[in-house]
Amino acid sequence: MNIQIFLSFLKIGLVGFGGGPSMIPLIHDEVVKRRQWVSDDDFSNILAIANTLPGPIATKLPGYIGYKVNGIFGCILGVLAITVPMIFAMVILLGAFNHYQNIVWIRGMGQAVVPVVMIMMLQLTWDFFKKAKSSLGLYVTIPMVVVVGGLIFGLGMHPATIILVLLVVAVITPVTIRSLR
Amino acid sequence: MLYLEIFLAFFIPNSIGYGGGPAIIPLIEAEVVARYGWMSAAQFAETLALGNTLPSPIATKMAGQIGYDVGGVWGGVIAVVATVAPSLVLMLGAIGLMTKFKTSPRVKRMSRWVLPVVAVLMALLTVSFMRESLSSSGPLHTVIIAAVAALLLVRLNLHPSIAIVFSLAYGAIFLG
Numbered sequence: 001m002n003i004q005i006f007l008s009f010l011k012i013g014l015v016g017f018g019g020g021p022s023m024i025p026l027i028h029d030e031v032v033k034r035r036q037w038v039s040d041d042d043f044s045n046i047l048a049i050a051n052t053l054p055g056p057i058a059t060k061l062p063g064y065i066g067y068k069v070n071g072i073f074g075c076i077l078g079v080l081a082i083t084v085p086m087i088f089a090m091v092i093l094l095g096a097f098n099h100y101q102n103i104v105w106i107r108g109m110g111q112a113v114v115p116v117v118m119i120m121m122l123q124l125t126w127d128f129f130k131k132a133k134s135s136l137g138l139y140v141t142i143p144m145v146v147v148v149g150g151l152i153f154g155l156g157m158h159p160a161t162i163i164l165v166l167l168v169v170a171v172i173t174p175v176t177i178r179s180l181r
Numbered sequence: 182m183l184y185l186e187i188f189l190a191f192f193i194p195n196s197i198g199y200g201g202g203p204a205i206i207p208l209i210e211a212e213v214v215a216r217y218g219w220m221s222a223a224q225f226a227e228t229l230a231l232g233n234t235l236p237s238p239i240a241t242k243m244a245g246q247i248g249y250d251v252g253g254v255w256g257g258v259i260a261v262v263a264t265v266a267p268s269l270v271l272m273l274g275a276i277g278l279m280t281k282f283k284t285s286p287r288v289k290r291m292s293r294w295v296l297p298v299v300a301v302l303m304a305l306l307t308v309s310f311m312r313e314s315l316s317s318s319g320p321l322h323t324v325i326i327a328a329v330a331a332l333l334l335v336r337l338n339l340h341p342s343i344a345i346v347f348s349l350a351y352g353a354i355f356l357g
Contacts (some may be wrong), residue, residue, distance in 0.1 A: 015345045017235075017236045018233075019202050020201045020203070023238070024306070029341050041292060047299050049275050051200075051302060053268050054195065054198050055195045055265075056195065056268065057238075058201070059240075059264070059269060060272045075273070079269070083238060086242055087241060087246065089235055090245065090246045094231060094246060105357030106235075107357075108354075108356030112348040112349065112351050112352025112353075113349065115311075116347075118327060120330075120341060121303055121306050121307040125304045131296050131300075140297075144298070148301045149301050152301065158200075170290045171287050175287060
């Protein structure tokens with residue numbers, strides 16, 4: 001199990017170009033679809049909480065998923081697997097090259113991955129939209145998407161604020177019979 | 182004392198910065214360039230340029246490299262721990278609480294309510310990646326790579342690494 005945690009996040013770390021957030025669809029594909037360590041619903045909760053907390057996203061996800069699969073040891077393994085190899089690569093490359101910007105073909109590779117990530121992110125958007133639709137219904141999902149999208153895109157509100165407000169409202173408002181269905 | 186400074190230089194930005202690693206980079210620059218003067222703005226930009234060409238999270242690569250540069254191996258370890266640990270501990274605590282009360286109707290309601298927000302978040306990231314690709318690779322390459330990726334991932338339902346390997350080869354040949 002430990003080896004599988006390590007290999008899964010090592011693989012994601014090695015193909016995940018473009019910073020942490022671009023790794024979200026890769027992590028989803030691996031831990032939800034292939035390994036089935038977490039369900040789709042859990043993954044949505046994890047993403048929501050990770051976005052409400054400060055700090056890097058791509059270490060919180062492997063850390064928590066590793067923890068869920070195999071406790072503290074799994075957590076540490078997940079984080080090490082996704083971070084350490086490229087820290088070494090960076091230290092070594094900076095020691096070896098003075099003008100590493102000249103390695104243009106590596107930069108070209110990094111750029112070319114972005115559209116692939118975009119397509120995967122689009123798939124994930126659609127997945128979560130369908131999930132919201134089946135659990136809240138179209139008449140709740142559409143207005144929520146429009147309002148939340150407007151607040152973030154139009155007014156520049158931070159997503160963390162919106163999630164935090166939703167969580168607080170969910171905790172403090174009374175639970176009616178209707179909302180239990 | 183140096184180790185404490187390294188710890189704080191990475192602990193503070195990662196404890197107050199939202200939106201993932203790339204959004205936190207300017208806060209880290211403020212610490213290591215402006216406050217502690219460990220490197221010049223140009224050196225920071227060069228380190229970031231290399232960091233962006235490599236895969237895996239950007240915040241930990243920067244922490245590892247700068248920490249190592251300033252304080253050796255232990256400097257690197259301390260910088261990475263200061264980057265990862267605070268938010269990870271909060272994360273484990275928050276999800277632990279949610280799991281403990283998962284049968285509560287309020288927590289169930291929470292999980293359902295955040296679904297549309299998560300969908301919007303993913304849509305926002307999709308748009309930001311589209312903009313990034315249009316400005317770095319141009320419309321032609323973006324459309325070609327995206328079309329092939331959609332074919333491989335959506336139509337043929339292949340493993341993402343196949344689409345990524347295709348794009349890496351394409352990038353090395355046509356964007357290099």
